[in-house]
Amino acid sequence: MEQKKLKTFREKLLQKKNEILVAYNKNKTYGKEADEEGAQDIADKASNSYTKEFLFSLSNSERDMLQLVDEALHRIDGRRFGSCVVCEGEIERKRLDAVPWAKHCISCQEKQEQGLL
Numbered sequence: 001m002e003q004k005k006l007k008t009f010r011e012k013l014l015q016k017k018n019e020i021l022v023a024y025n026k027n028k029t030y031g032k033e034a035d036e037e038g039a040q041d042i043a044d045k046a047s048n049s050y051t052k053e054f055l056f057s058l059s060n061s062e063r064d065m066l067q068l069v070d071e072a073l074h075r076i077d078g079r080r081f082g083s084c085v086v087c088e089g090e091i092e093r094k095r096l097d098a099v100p101w102a103k104h105c106i107s108c109q110e111k112q113e114q115g116l117l
């Protein structure tokens with residue numbers, strides 16, 4: 001995949017990650033306005049390694065989503081982004097545009113949903 005496209009996906013992924021962290025921060029500081037600086041701070045801290053407490057306090061869906069987003073970011077760094085993790089086939093571009101953290105091509109995704117993977 002071209003660098004420019006990869007960069008766009010990386011930005012989308014980082015944005016998604018930030019959304020999760022900001023939403024988390026808002027829940028956490030309920031009643032207080034979560035300012036942008038605070039959210040940025042969390043994103044910075046969380047970008048390298050998550051603390052156990054931090055991960056523990058996230059809901060399952062938030063944690064799963066963060067993991068998917070992180071894995072996708074690692075695939076970008078490892079130049080494996082855009083390939084299905086199961087069959088190594090190319091993930092459909094439209095699918096990546098809609099779901100940049102997708103790690104399966106459509107046919108593998110369907111198999112997984114049917115419990116065949």
Ligand SMILES: [Zn+2]
Pocket residue numbers: 084085086087088089104105106107108109
């Ligand atoms: Zn596949």
